[in-house]
Structure formats: C-alpha cells, structure tokens
Amino acid sequence: MPFAPLRFPDGVPVLTDGRVTLRPHRLDDVAAVVEQCRDPETLRWTTIPLGYNTAMGTGFVTEMVPEGWGSGAEHAFAVEVTDAHGSPRYAGTVSLRDVGAGRADIGFVAHPAVRGDGVTTSALQLLLGYGFETLGLHTVIWWADQGNWASRKVVWRCGFTFGGTVHRWLPERGEYRDGWVATLHRDDVREASTLWWDLPTLRGDRICARPFEPADDDRLVEGGNDAAVQQWMPSFPSPYGLPDAAAFRATTLDAAANGAAFSWALVDSVTDDLLGAVGVPHRSDTGAEIGYWLLADERGKGYAREAVDLVVDHAFTPRDRGGLGALRAYVRIDEGNRDSLDVARACGFEMAGAERAGTVRRDGTIADMLVLERVNPLLGI
Numbered sequence: 001m002p003f004a005p006l007r008f009p010d011g012v013p014v015l016t017d018g019r020v021t022l023r024p025h026r027l028d029d030v031a032a033v034v035e036q037c038r039d040p041e042t043l044r045w046t047t048i049p050l051g052y053n054t055a056m057g058t059g060f061v062t063e064m065v066p067e068g069w070g071s072g073a074e075h076a077f078a079v080e081v082t083d084a085h086g087s088p089r090y091a092g093t094v095s096l097r098d099v100g101a102g103r104a105d106i107g108f109v110a111h112p113a114v115r116g117d118g119v120t121t122s123a124l125q126l127l128l129g130y131g132f133e134t135l136g137l138h139t140v141i142w143w144a145d146q147g148n149w150a151s152r153k154v155v156w157r158c159g160f161t162f163g164g165t166v167h168r169w170l171p172e173r174g175e176y177r178d179g180w181v182a183t184l185h186r187d188d189v190r191e192a193s194t195l196w197w198d199l200p201t202l203r204g205d206r207i208c209a210r211p212f213e214p215a216d217d218d219r220l221v222e223g224g225n226d227a228a229v230q231q232w233m234p235s236f237p238s239p240y241g242l243p244d245a246a247a248f249r250a251t252t253l254d255a256a257a258n259g260a261a262f263s264w265a266l267v268d269s270v271t272d273d274l275l276g277a278v279g280v281p282h283r284s285d286t287g288a289e290i291g292y293w294l295l296a297d298e299r300g301k302g303y304a305r306e307a308v309d310l311v312v313d314h315a316f317t318p319r320d321r322g323g324l325g326a327l328r329a330y331v332r333i334d335e336g337n338r339d340s341l342d343v344a345r346a347c348g349f350e351m352a353g354a355e356r357a358g359t360v361r362r363d364g365t366i367a368d369m370l371v372l373e374r375v376n377p378l379l380g381i
C-alpha cells in the first residue's frame with residue numbers, strides 16, 4: 001500500500017531544525033537541481049541520467065516530484081539552507097520511496113556547494129522523523145554503490161545498521177553493480193552506535209595511496225604475477241588473473257569498513273598510474289601491520305619508503321583525527337627477503353624478533369618471519 005496521497009505543494013509539510021529545512025520543490029530550484037545533476041560525484045553514484053539539462057530539471061520539479069506525492073509512491077523534499085550571505089538556497093533532495101508493508105527506500109543527493117557540512121545528515125534526520133513518526137514506517141532501507149563512503153557515513157550517523165554487500169544487484173547505466181545495504185528500524189536510536197572506519201586517500205609528494213579502481217586491474221595483474229611478488233607473498237593466487245584483481249578490490253572495501261584491514265592502490269600523484277600496493281593487512285586495538293609491494297619497473301625509486309611512511313603516519317594518527325590510532329606499527333618479513341627488510345629499516349622499523357616457522361613458502365619450505373616494529377611517537381615512550 002503506497003503512502004497516503006498528498007496534494008503538491010500545499011499538502012507537503014515543511015520540516016525544519018532551525019538550520020536545515022525540508023520543503024516542496026519550486027520552479028526556482030531548477031538551476032541548482034541541474035548543477036547538482038551534472039556534478040561528477042552525483043553521476044558517479046546515482047542513476048540520474050547523463051546530459052542533465054534545464055528541461056529535465058523542470059520536468060523533475062513540476063512533474064516527477066508532484067506525481068510522487070500525488071500517487072503516494074515517493075515523498076521527495078527539497079533541502080534548503082541559508083547561504084553565507086544570509087539568503088536561503090536549494091541544498092539537495094531527499095526522499096522516501098514506498099516499497100510496501102511499512103517499508104521505504106531512502107534516497108538523497110546534496111548540491112556540491114553544501115557537501116561536507118553535515119547538511120545531508122540533518123536533512124535525513126528530519127526525513128526519518130517524518131517517515132517513522134508521520135508516515136508510520138517500520139523500516140527504512142538504504143542502498144548505495146559499494147565504495148560510496150560519503151553516503152555510507154551519512155546513514156551511519158543516522159543510526160543505520162550495515163547489512164553487507166550484495167553482489168551485482170544495483171542496475172546502473174547498463175551494468176549491475178555491487179551494492180551496500182543498511183537498514184534503520186523505527187525503534188533504533190537515530191545516531192551512530194558503532195565505530196567509523198573508511199579508506200581515505202593519503203597524499204604524499206610524489207605518490208598517493210587511494211582506494212583501488214577497476215582501471216588499476218591490468219597493472220594489478222602485472223604486479224601480482226611478478227616473480228618477486230609471487231616469491232615473497234605466497235598467499236597471492238598463481239597465476240594472478242583479472243578475476244583475482246576484481247575480487248581483491250571488492251574485499252578491500254569491506255575489510256576497511258570493518259576496520260579489519262586496509263589496502264590502498266599506490267599511484268603516481270600526477271599520472272595516477274599504479275605503482276604497487278600498500279596497506280595494513282591486519283589491524284587490532286593496539287597494532288597495525290604494514291605491507292607493501294611495487295611493480296618491477298617502479299623499484300629503486302624510493303616509492304616503497306614514501307608509501308610506508310604515509311601509511312605509518314595514518315596508522316599513528318589518533319582515531320578522532322581520522323587515523324587508525326595504532327600504538328605500534330610492525331612488519332612481518334620472510335627472513336630471505338632482503339629488499340623488503342631494507343625498506344623497513346629505512347623507515348625506522350627495528351628488529352623485535354622472529355616468528356619461528358612463520359611462513360610456508362610457495363615451494364613448500366618453511367621459514368621464519370622477521371618482525372620489525374615502531375612505537376607510536378605520540379606515546380612518548
């Protein structure tokens with residue numbers, strides 16, 4: 001059964017928390033709606049049609065939105081905030097789409113000018129209050145393309161419980177993408193109740209550590225099949241194929257969101273070409289293990305050292321400043337891997353000991369894993 005049909009715009013409620021207001025869309029929103037719908041981030045994460053223009057924006061405001069209210073299929077509000085000059089401005093659209101039996105699908109997009117300011121979080125709090133208290137909803141579901149951290153953070157702040165990743169489910173521009181899903185029930189507390197983890201982009205001088213992209217796959221396969229990588233990283237599939245690269249990329253996002261492990265594509269700051277990978281293969285409340293490998297043609301240029309410094313710095317940054325808050329960072333290196341030991345020592349890691357029989361090499365021989373560590377300088381010990 002759809003939501004109760006309401007007359008647009010007179011029947012649409014106006015909701016406000018004093019800073020952010022939800023109200024019916026108006027014709028003078030069209031220019032800002034078009035800007036928002038031509039924005040690359042909007043296009044990347046939504047099914048909004050490409051080539052968005054004024055006619056489409058006008059159709060959205062004067063036909064699509066009113067029809068949703070009139071039929072009860074979707075209740076979409078314009079978000080309004082006050083700009084720096086004290087004038088009200090359109091800041092986005094948030095909506096609840098009826099999916100039956102007291103359940104609704106939540107959708108939202110922010111105008112680029114207001115992003116990162118908490119406006120969407122406030123708008124969703126108003127929308128959720130309306131959905132649960134006025135519409136009498138039981139459950140609200142959120143779907144997003146896997147990797148849409150901004151969207152995930154907003155619903156995390158609103159108390160949604162993350163349900164996992166659904167593979168090849170969300171139809172988008174001719175393909176089916178992996179989707180993240182989360183729900184909020186009417187009895188849930190509408191604030192974050194778990195720790196927040198993500199995979200931020202870390203920027204160095206010559207290099208950058210960012211989430212993996214599908215465009216990295218060819219170089220990832222090249223690196224995965226490299227003789228030294230195969231020799232010293234026995235857990236890598238052999239041979240390493242394109243499906244292995246895609247599977248690895250997908251697991252990196254879920255592992256990061258759980259705070260269990262973090263893997264970054266190591267890329268050239270200017271060209272964005274893949275140089276290798278760097279990461280935290282294991283994180284605990286006290287320690288962050290650091291791992292790294294480079295493509296053969298990128299070795300000997302100091303990139304590994306820069307990458308390790310970047311990730312250790314992130315690991316040692318306190319949690320309330322977006323880091324991992326690790327007390328110690330450590331590396332575990334096969335006793336025969338001299339090149340990797342050189343990198344670790346150059347980055348200030350000191351020998352802590354050896355894990356006896358810590359690895360089974362690809363040829364079946366057993367070797368020790370040397371453990372080198374650094375203690376977080378912020379601890380002052």
Ligand SMILES: CC(C)(COP(=O)(O)OP(=O)(O)OC[C@H]1O[C@@H](n2cnc3c(N)ncnc32)[C@H](O)[C@@H]1OP(=O)(O)O)[C@@H](O)C(=O)NCCC(=O)NCCS
Nearest residue numbers: 042045108109110115116117118120121144149150151153
């Ligand atoms: C998703 C979206 C609506 C969020 O709007 P917003 O106004 O930036 O939201 P907020 O300011 O309330 O919060 C966003 C949070 O995500 C964080 N964030 C943004 N990008 C991020 C990223 N790549 N990784 C991690 N966190 C990120 C922001 O820093 C902010 O957190 P903070 O408040 O702790 O700094 C906006 O980014 C958008 O319009 N994106 C395109 C459309 C879209 O993705 N819609 C959702 C489809 S499911």
